[in-house]
Amino acid sequence: MEKRSIFTHARRGLGTLHYFGPHPGVKIVLWLILITGVACIPQVGLLGFTVGTVVSCAVYVPMLLASSIKRSKEHDRYEYTKCKNMETALKRDWTV
Numbered sequence: 414m415e416k417r418s419i420f421t422h423a424r425r426g427l428g429t430l431h432y433f434g435p436h437p438g439v440k441i442v443l444w445l446i447l448i449t450g451v452a453c454i455p456q457v458g459l460l461g462f463t464v465g466t467v468v469s470c471a472v473y474v475p476m477l478l479a480s481s482i483k484r485s486k487e488h489d490r491y492e493y494t495k496c497k498n499m500e501t502a503l504k505r506d507w508t509v
Contacts, residue, residue, distance in 0.1 A: 417485070417489070419482060421485075422481070422482040422485040422486060423478050423481050423482050423485070424481075425481075425485040425488075426480070426481025426482055426483070426484040426485035426488075427439060427477075427478075427481045430484065430485070430488045431488070431492075432488060432491055432492065433484060433487075433488055436480075436481055436484060438477050438480055438481075439477070442473045442474065442476075442477045445469060445473055446466055446469045446470055446473060447466075449465045449466065449468070449469035450462045450463075450465040450466035450469065451465075452465060453465030
């Protein structure tokens, strides 16, 4: 298994992985950030939207990045196990 940095895992996990598909949390986090910003508009106006968006980004984005790193590492583990099982099966089938 090749070594990847935390940043590479985060980037991979946010995208579409072969066996796992797209990350379901990206759209949810974007909606949560937008809703939080809109909810702050009546109090202060545009400044409230900006502050609400920044604060919600500070809360939601680290959770999203943590889940994307975990997702990428699980994908690597699954892929490694699948390749090892395939290698074992091929050795067993081709051994006389």
